[in-house]
Amino acid sequence: MIIENSSTIxxxxxxxxxxxxxxxxxxxxxxxxxxEIHAIMGLNGSGKSxxxxxxAGHSAYEVTAGAVQFEGKNLLELPPEERARAGLFxxxxxxxxxxxVANTQFLRLAYNTVQAQRGKEELDPLEFDDFVREKMKLLxxxxxxxxxxxxxxxxxxxxxxxxxxxxxxxxxKLSILDETDSGLDIDALKIVANGVNRIxxxxxxxxxxxxxxxxxxxxxxxxxxxxxxGRIVMTGGKELALELETRGYDWITANKQQVAGVTA
Amino acid sequence: xxxxxxxxxLECLLESWRAKPAEALSWxxxxxxxxxxxxxxxxxxxKRDEEWRFTDISPLTTLPYRPSQPxxxxxxxxxQHLFLDEVKSRLVFVDGYYSPQLSVIVNPAxxxxxxxxxxxxxxxxxxxxxxxxxxFDQNVFTAMSTxxxxxxxxxxxxxxxxxxxxxxxxxxxxxxxxxxxPRCLVIGETGSQITLIEDYVALQQAAYVTNAVTEISLAxxxxxxxxxxxxxxxxxxxxANCVAALAHASHYQSVSIAxxxxxSRYNLDVRLTDEAAECMIDGLTLISDRQLADTHTCxxxxxxxxxxxxxxxxxxxxxxxxxxxxxxxxxxHAQHTNSSQSSRNLLLSKTAQVDTKPQLEIFADDVxxxxxxxxxxxxxxxxxxxxxxxxxxxxxxxxxxxxxGAEIINRIPVTSxxxxxxxAVLDQTxxx
Numbered sequence: 001m002i003i004e005n006s007s008t009i010x011x012x013x014x015x016x017x018x019x020x021x022x023x024x025x026x027x028x029x030x031x032x033x034x035x036e037i038h039a040i041m042g043l044n045g046s047g048k049s050x051x052x053x054x055x056a057g058h059s060a061y062e063v064t065a066g067a068v069q070f071e072g073k074n075l076l077e078l079p080p081e082e083r084a085r086a087g088l089f090x091x092x093x094x095x096x097x098x099x100x101v102a103n104t105q106f107l108r109l110a111y112n113t114v115q116a117q118r119g120k121e122e123l124d125p126l127e128f129d130d131f132v133r134e135k136m137k138l139l140x141x142x143x144x145x146x147x148x149x150x151x152x153x154x155x156x157x158x159x160x161x162x163x164x165x166x167x168x169x170x171x172x173k174l175s176i177l178d179e180t181d182s183g184l185d186i187d188a189l190k191i192v193a194n195g196v197n198r199i200x201x202x203x204x205x206x207x208x209x210x211x212x213x214x215x216x217x218x219x220x221x222x223x224x225x226x227x228x229x230g231r232i233v234m235t236g237g238k239e240l241a242l243e244l245e246t247r248g249y250d251w252i253t254a255n256k257q258q259v260a261g262v263t264a
Numbered sequence: 265x266x267x268x269x270x271x272x273x274l275e276c277l278l279e280s281w282r283a284k285p286a287e288a289l290s291w292x293x294x295x296x297x298x299x300x301x302x303x304x305x306x307x308x309x310x311k312r313d314e315e316w317r318f319t320d321i322s323p324l325t326t327l328p329y330r331p332s333q334p335x336x337x338x339x340x341x342x343x344q345h346l347f348l349d350e351v352k353s354r355l356v357f358v359d360g361y362y363s364p365q366l367s368v369i370v371n372p373a374x375x376x377x378x379x380x381x382x383x384x385x386x387x388x389x390x391x392x393x394x395x396x397x398x399x400f401d402q403n404v405f406t407a408m409s410t411x412x413x414x415x416x417x418x419x420x421x422x423x424x425x426x427x428x429x430x431x432x433x434x435x436x437x438x439x440x441x442x443x444x445x446p447r448c449l450v451i452g453e454t455g456s457q458i459t460l461i462e463d464y465v466a467l468q469q470a471a472y473v474t475n476a477v478t479e480i481s482l483a484x485x486x487x488x489x490x491x492x493x494x495x496x497x498x499x500x501x502x503x504a505n506c507v508a509a510l511a512h513a514s515h516y517q518s519v520s521i522a523x524x525x526x527x528s529r530y531n532l533d534v535r536l537t538d539e540a541a542e543c544m545i546d547g548l549t550l551i552s553d554r555q556l557a558d559t560h561t562c563x564x565x566x567x568x569x570x571x572x573x574x575x576x577x578x579x580x581x582x583x584x585x586x587x588x589x590x591x592x593x594x595x596x597h598a599q600h601t602n603s604s605q606s607s608r609n610l611l612l613s614k615t616a617q618v619d620t621k622p623q624l625e626i627f628a629d630d631v632x633x634x635x636x637x638x639x640x641x642x643x644x645x646x647x648x649x650x651x652x653x654x655x656x657x658x659x660x661x662x663x664x665x666x667x668x669g670a671e672i673i674n675r676i677p678v679t680s681x682x683x684x685x686x687x688a689v690l691d692q693t694x695x696x
Contacts, residue, residue, distance in 0.1 A: 056652050080651035096649040100667035100674065109663070110653035117654065166653065
């Protein structure tokens with residue numbers, strides 16, 4: 001939701017980043033305020049997943065120019081864990097499997113680490129168990145999810161649900177969902193979207209990184225940004241996603257000057 | 265004896281053997297005599313031997329390491345910290361010698377105890393199994409163990425006896441600069457079921473040699489869970505040979521953890537001698553500093569419809585060196601064998617080393633055999649994933665290292681032991 005005079009959570013200015021000497025992000029400007037849901041769309045290779053990883057602090061990318069403020073802090077100075085503790089969350093496109101660690105053990109460790117950092121009370125295994133089971137209902141997850149190793153042998157849908165469960169537990173200020181819709185059938189997509197919708201509120205914000213419009217039927221964005229070759233080339237409302245769906249990304253290439261001029 | 269070769273270590277041990285008094289039983293004396301004969305015709309292996317090419321045991325020859333002597337001074341409070349909650353029956357050997365006052369035998373359904381005490385009552389069973397699986401013609405360590413055979417943990421599970429509580433066989437090292445000969449014989453009769461914990465520990469950081477031999481015989485439909493923990497002193501030498509012979513539809517599960525010793529070598533031979541036998545063979549090597557741990561396994565399928573699943577993992581830190589050689593033989597008649605092997609290795613430092621070698625020898629045509637080996641460092645994406653959830657880089661690394669080992673440790677069916685070992689992994693990884 002767009003709220004008048006709401007506070008700025010994320011402000012990105014002229015962000016450039018490269019990997020192994022190849023520049024991927026070529027000057028990104030983006031402002032996200034509390035309560036808002038932004039969608040970043042674009043073809044494969046447009047740099048949208050890179051933007052997500054750079055914001056989360058992935059060390060493979062080198063930031064070469066620009067500034068990022070997160071809740072008034074210089075985000076680029078912080079290691080990934082401090083970004084997470086400050087309230088930034090990245091739902092991975094390909095969540096990592098960790099055989100040997102029970103999901104509940106991992107979730108509690110992450111939860112307590114972040115809680116401790118925020119000066120809040122940590123939960124013991126029993127307390128945490130009650131708490132996490134409540135959150136799991138949001139995502140229609142079976143209880144055996146907790147005892148299995150982290151993401152090991154999970155289906156694509158289960159992995160994505162596990163990501164959103166972590167989002168629900170960590171209560172971030174800003175969630176970045178990187179291709180959370182990829183590999184989901186329609187039922188799983190609805191469950192995941194429903195979970196996200198119940199977590200978003202006027203005090204937090206969400207960035208959805210996606211290739212397809214489909215997810216945006218279920219999580220309705222306030223802003224849609226289109227990325228191409230490392231830049232945001234167009235910004236509009238939710239109707240821009242529908243436009244893209246019918247006309248395709250080629251239409252952007254032909255019209256970006258003009259349409260960008262209209263929305264700017 | 266004219267063929268005695270080279271090393272002072274063997275000569276010295278042979279000298280002490282001559283001083284041993286003869287026992288009354290002729291078959292046992294014969295066995296020892298055959299073994300001593302074999303010791304005298306073999307040499308200590310060197311890196312020139314294919315089976316030992318990664319493992320240099322020459323430091324063994326720098327000290328005499330005479331045979332250990334019986335020492336009855338150990339009290340129960342000295343070793344209480346090694347006891348496990350789930351265990352009711354325990355056999356304790358100190359420097360290879362049986363300690364009746366530290367042992368507890370409560371289960372009347374089982375035959376268990378020290379070899380000399382069972383020689384008269386169970387002569388037939390002992391004669392037909394002892395020394396019959398661990399061959400000593402090609403293995404100088406087994407030959408020495410058999411030559412010095414005196415005390416041994418003997419466990420016989422009678423027909424259709426199901427024992428749920430685990431049996432703890434504790435081999436405790438207390439003496440400096442000695443060689444001890446821990447020995448185990450497990451006979452699982454038809455339809456029996458037992459869990460054995462074979463545990464090698466040291467009470468102090470001393471240099472000594474352990475030369476252990478374990479023989480396990482499972483009759484038709486018998487089941488055994490065999491947990492082996494090697495947590496010797498970090499200055500010790502540990503050489504061990506274990507042979508498990510599996511009869512029709514028997515089931516053998518082995519989890520072995522190698523954590524201690526300066527230089528260790530564990531040979532595990534599993535022989536599926538009859539149809540439909542099954543084994544699960546898992547191992548974890550967890551070493552650091554300048555430790556060397558070498559595991560050689562051989563799973564030999566000789567009859568149809570056998571199953572073997574093996575996973576071996578090594579975690580090596582500092583300048584440690586881990587070796588895994590996993591041979592799987594599927595003989596011509598062993599059709600419909602289902603076998604898998606995985607060797608996964610984690611290097612925690614740039615100077616740590618792992619040598620892993622899967623070795624498949626398949627002579628049957630209708631079989632399913634899968635194998636794979638990986639050597640790597642902690643994955644940067646995995647570390648990033650955990651850091652993005654708020655964990656520090658250090659705790660992310662610790663958790664991933666722990667997880668790597670925990671996958672094997674979690675297969676140990678004894679909760680308190682599992683917790684002890686998980687803690688040991690945590691303690692070791694915390695130092696990074």
